[in-house]
Amino acid sequence: MNTILILDDEPAVMNLLCHMLKEFRLIKASSAAEALRLFMNPDRQIDLLVSDVTLPTSSGIQVALLLRSEDRGLPIILTSGYPKSSWSDRDHNDLERLGSKSVAILQKPFPPHELSRTVRNLIRMPHSEVARTA
Numbered sequence: 001m002n003t004i005l006i007l008d009d010e011p012a013v014m015n016l017l018c019h020m021l022k023e024f025r026l027i028k029a030s031s032a033a034e035a036l037r038l039f040m041n042p043d044r045q046i047d048l049l050v051s052d053v054t055l056p057t058s059s060g061i062q063v064a065l066l067l068r069s070e071d072r073g074l075p076i077i078l079t080s081g082y083p084k085s086s087w088s089d090r091d092h093n094d095l096e097r098l099g100s101k102s103v104a105i106l107q108k109p110f111p112p113h114e115l116s117r118t119v120r121n122l123i124r125m126p127h128s129e130v131a132r133t134a
Contacts, residue, residue: 075122
């Protein structure tokens with residue numbers, strides 16, 4: 001079963017994401033520092049990061065860059081309640097550094113099936129396998 005690291009500082013959003021992704025093994029982080037600590041745990045294998053772009057002391061894109069420095073192939077889903085056009089210059093520059101390979105951006109609110117489809121596409125899990133693990 002694939003493991004997803006979810007990074008979001010809003011408890012209600014975290015609960016919703018966990019519900020939407022309940023067929024996967026989930027690891028939850030509410031801060032950039034916690035996400036980094038959990039990712040670096042040698043006993044865990046993270047297969048995908050789902051992160052909010054806007055965090056109190058960092059950004060999900062900066063976290064993604066740090067995780068990608070350790071695992072170059074790590075798939076990333078960035079979520080944001082703000083349109084990409086309103087992101088900071090730093091976020092735009094960091095996104096460019098992150099690249100587009102295995103990176104998806106979902107504008108909140110998004111329907112559960114869109115998140116599920118994006119996860120399946122990024123981790124290349126056949127739909128039937130997702131259905132069996134539910």
